[in-house]
Amino acid sequence: MTMFHFFNCAILTFGPHAVYYSATPLSEYDTLGTSIKAAIVYLGTALVKLVCLATFLKVSETDSFDPYQELLKALIGFVDVAGLYFALTQLTHRNISQNHKFQAVGLGWAFADSVLHRLAPLWVGARGLEFTWDYILQGLEANANLVLSISLAALGSLMWLRKNKPKTLIPIIYLCAGIVATMPSITSYLRRGLGWHLPKVVGFELFTSLVMAFISWQLFSACQRPST
Amino acid sequence: MAQGKRQVMESMFPVIELVVIILACVELCGAATVVDVYRLIQYDIAGVPFGSRLAALNHHAASTHFPPGSDLSRTVLIIPFRDLNISFVKEYISQRQPLGGLLFLLPQIFSYENKDGIGRNHQDHEREQIKNVLAELEQLLVHSNIPYPVYFAFEDSDIEAVLADIKRNDVTGQPATATTGGYKLVVSVPEPRKVASPTITNIQGWLPGLKSDGDNQLPTIAIVASYDTFGAAPALSVGSDSNGSGVVALLEIARLFSLLYSNPKTRGRYNLLFGLTSGGPYNYNGTHKWLRSFDQRLRESIDYAICLNSVGSWDNELWIHVSKPPENAYIKQIFEGFSNVAEELAFKVGLKHKKINISNPRVAWEHEQFSRMRVTAATISELSVAPELLERTGGLVDSRVFTNETAIIRSVKLIAESLVRHIYGHQEKETVTFADNSSLAVNPFYIRSWLDFLSRTPRVAPFMSKNDPLVLALQKELEEHTHEVSLQHEVLDGMFTFYDSSKARLNIYQVASVTFDLLLLLVLGSYLIVLFSFLVITTRGLDDLISIFRRPPSRKVKTA
Numbered sequence: 041m042t043m044f045h046f047f048n049c050a051i052l053t054f055g056p057h058a059v060y061y062s063a064t065p066l067s068e069y070d071t072l073g074t075s076i077k078a079a080i081v082y083l084g085t086a087l088v089k090l091v092c093l094a095t096f097l098k099v100s101e102t103d104s105f106d107p108y109q110e111l112l113k114a115l116i117g118f119v120d121v122a123g124l125y126f127a128l129t130q131l132t133h134r135n136i137s138q139n140h141k142f143q144a145v146g147l148g149w150a151f152a153d154s155v156l157h158r159l160a161p162l163w164v165g166a167r168g169l170e171f172t173w174d175y176i177l178q179g180l181e182a183n184a185n186l187v188l189s190i191s192l193a194a195l196g197s198l199m200w201l202r203k204n205k206p207k208t209l210i211p212i213i214y215l216c217a218g219i220v221a222t223m224p225s226i227t228s229y230l231r232r233g234l235g236w237h238l239p240k241v242v243g244f245e246l247f248t249s250l251v252m253a254f255i256s257w258q259l260f261s262a263c264q265r266p267s268t
Numbered sequence: 269m270a271q272g273k274r275q276v277m278e279s280m281f282p283v284i285e286l287v288v289i290i291l292a293c294v295e296l297c298g299a300a301t302v303v304d305v306y307r308l309i310q311y312d313i314a315g316v317p318f319g320s321r322l323a324a325l326n327h328h329a330a331s332t333h334f335p336p337g338s339d340l341s342r343t344v345l346i347i348p349f350r351d352l353n354i355s356f357v358k359e360y361i362s363q364r365q366p367l368g369g370l371l372f373l374l375p376q377i378f379s380y381e382n383k384d385g386i387g388r389n390h391q392d393h394e395r396e397q398i399k400n401v402l403a404e405l406e407q408l409l410v411h412s413n414i415p416y417p418v419y420f421a422f423e424d425s426d427i428e429a430v431l432a433d434i435k436r437n438d439v440t441g442q443p444a445t446a447t448t449g450g451y452k453l454v455v456s457v458p459e460p461r462k463v464a465s466p467t468i469t470n471i472q473g474w475l476p477g478l479k480s481d482g483d484n485q486l487p488t489i490a491i492v493a494s495y496d497t498f499g500a501a502p503a504l505s506v507g508s509d510s511n512g513s514g515v516v517a518l519l520e521i522a523r524l525f526s527l528l529y530s531n532p533k534t535r536g537r538y539n540l541l542f543g544l545t546s547g548g549p550y551n552y553n554g555t556h557k558w559l560r561s562f563d564q565r566l567r568e569s570i571d572y573a574i575c576l577n578s579v580g581s582w583d584n585e586l587w588i589h590v591s592k593p594p595e596n597a598y599i600k601q602i603f604e605g606f607s608n609v610a611e612e613l614a615f616k617v618g619l620k621h622k623k624i625n626i627s628n629p630r631v632a633w634e635h636e637q638f639s640r641m642r643v644t645a646a647t648i649s650e651l652s653v654a655p656e657l658l659e660r661t662g663g664l665v666d667s668r669v670f671t672n673e674t675a676i677i678r679s680v681k682l683i684a685e686s687l688v689r690h691i692y693g694h695q696e697k698e699t700v701t702f703a704d705n706s707s708l709a710v711n712p713f714y715i716r717s718w719l720d721f722l723s724r725t726p727r728v729a730p731f732m733s734k735n736d737p738l739v740l741a742l743q744k745e746l747e748e749h750t751h752e753v754s755l756q757h758e759v760l761d762g763m764f765t766f767y768d769s770s771k772a773r774l775n776i777y778q779v780a781s782v783t784f785d786l787l788l789l790l791v792l793g794s795y796l797i798v799l800f801s802f803l804v805i806t807t808r809g810l811d812d813l814i815s816i817f818r819r820p821p822s823r824k825v826k827t828a
Contacts, residue, residue: 059799
């Protein structure tokens with residue numbers, strides 16, 4: 041029965057990635073290679089972040105919110121953005137339209153994130169007899185993360201790959217990208233500083249991810265209009 | 269080329285194996301609550317089984333409010349002390365109703381680790397009531413043959429919360445099973461095995477008397493106490509009163525007389541033999557073997573023996589139990605000596621006579637073993653009636669909180685003064701050798717520290733090895749006060765057989781039912797299908813979605 045629960049949580053955490061890949065035209069254009077390359081880049085950035093965190097952060101005994109430490113963590117979080125930039129611009133892709141490129145990169149990025157952060161706790165924890173809601177919430181978080189990654193990739197591709205953008209939209213694009221990039225710091229502030237419980241935090245993440253996805257979709261289609 | 273590839277593959281195998289092993293060995297996630305539990309004793313008397321016959325547990329939990337008529341053969345009943353209904357338990361056991369297991373929750377005052385003194389403020393009559401109910405439960409469990417695991421645990425906040433939850437579920441009429449979720453109790457221990465050759469160890473020490481020229485053999489006075497216990501939960505059988513109090517009194521008497529005997533000018537003309545025997549609950553088997561090991565001369569030189577049994581919780585009256593008739597001259601002399609001293613100390617001493625029946629293997633008092641070997645002996649005890657087999661042997665209820673060190677101090681005074689008067693031949697009354705505030709005063713701190721120590725040490729003989737720390741501690745203490753301390757290791761008589769596994773850790777898991785996971789699967793399946801359809805519609809259009817589900821048009825039409 042507990043393997044059953046593990047299976048359920050696994051399909052909640054990783055299922056949407058597979059569904060996204062097969063449902064959208066990504067599967068038709070065979071963009072799997074791009075996703076895999078993006079996943080490897082994520083691995084590299086994760087290692088770099090780990091080294092930076094280990095070097096610069098000090099271990100805090102309490103679970104409280106320390107603004108200085110959080111600021112440091114946010115700065116290190118921008119390594120993420122650098123990695124995404126690298127994946128979007130530097131990797132040689134086959135002839136894939138921009139539309140599909142950012143989706144593939146975002147998908148690979150989110151999948152690697154889920155596997156690295158959520159697979160091990162799932163394997164160790166969800167198979168036990170003891171039942172907790174944690175793993176289901178973790179799966180929902182993975183879903184929110186997928187949406188956020190794709191939005192960030194979309195905004196990233198707008199910033200770095202598209203040359204002609206309407207001038208008025210540029211600050212909005214950068215602002216949205218900034219918000220999405222600092223999401224981890226925001227959630228950790230909510231969890232520690234304000235003391236929100238996990239379900240509330242996950243709900244907030246889902247809501248903001250949908251909002252940001254909608255905004256970035258609007259921005260993307262707005263930028264696309266001049267070229268058509 | 270192929271060789272190189274094969275080599276690479278071969279070198280990968282150990283890594284892959286290691287990864288697989290690590291993944292497989294990851295233990296089941298820790299439980300929400302882990303509790304120390306103590307198993308009911310499992311033993312046989314002459315092949316007849318008693319006690320709880322199983323140790324491993326893996327069932328759902330239910331409280332006493334279970335819906336009547338439900339099948340409990342795969343459930344564990346958790347019974348806290350305040351819900352304990354002895355007649356219900358008696359009925360269940362005597363009718364041999366199938367049950368997955370029993371878990372009794374005991375009040376914290378019985379825990380010897382209870383350092384916070386929880387429950388010390390109970391009223392006296394409340395405590396008496398608790399004591400009586402538990403004593404009854406203990407006797408019931410110890411003399412029944414129970415084919416499922418029975419465990420004891422102490423009430424604490426974690427297990428109380430779990431129990432409250434279980435009660436709530438039970439009241440709604442939904443017993444916990446695999447399909448409805450609830451709590452699962454798991455104790456994973458191997459099957460209990462027989463304890464092979466249980467050893468009992470007797471410890472003896474001598475205080476030799478003053479031998480003047482012309483004396484062949486000085487007479488001996490023996491002071492004996494048995495130190496082991498027996499109870500429903502062997503890991504909790506600390507026997508504070510039965511017979512921790514006797515052991516403590518013996519040690520204090522040894523200390524006082526060693527002071528007296530240290531100076532040859534004050535050494536008496538009697539040898540003193542101190543014996544700490546084991547095997548007490550089993551018809552004083554150890555005492556019997558100890559006496560058998562004496563040679564004839566030694567046995568004949570014993571003037572009389574004083575056995576101590578439970579002197580820790582009396583108020584006004586102690587009893588001297590003898591097996592020779594009270595008209596006997598020796599008995600009269602001994603009794604008079606004791607009652608004179610008792611009068612001075614302001615309490616009473618009574619004499620009880622119980623004939624021994626050599627053909628009956630039951631030995632109710634320790635002095636009876638001496639009497640069977642024709643040595644005059646008496647037992648000093650607060651009990652007025654001989655206990656039955658395996659009764660009052662230091663079980664569950666016999667904890668430190670019910671034992672009174674003042675009672676032990678008074679007993680020591682009684683015995684020490686009487687002995688001194690006998691040894692030194694003091695005829696006048698009112699000579700107090702062991703007066704308070706003298707150098708020979710009874711030391712209350714010594715008594716308290718030894719009583720506390722013994723009340724924290726479970727002492728069931730079959731579970732104590734030859735080099736048990738307690739045995740070594742008692743030996744060392746006797747060596748401080750006496751000379752020629754020796755240990756005698758014997759094997760407990762074959763009539764009693766014991767099984768191990770007396771302590772375990774209970775894991776309490778909160779499990780979700782299978783229906784919950786099935787529902788979850790349904791919800792997830794529909795979520796993924798909706799997500800799929802949504803994405804197909806928004807990116808490729810509705811027609812594509814429909815085309816996925818429509819079979820391609822049959823080509824047979826064309827051939828027509």
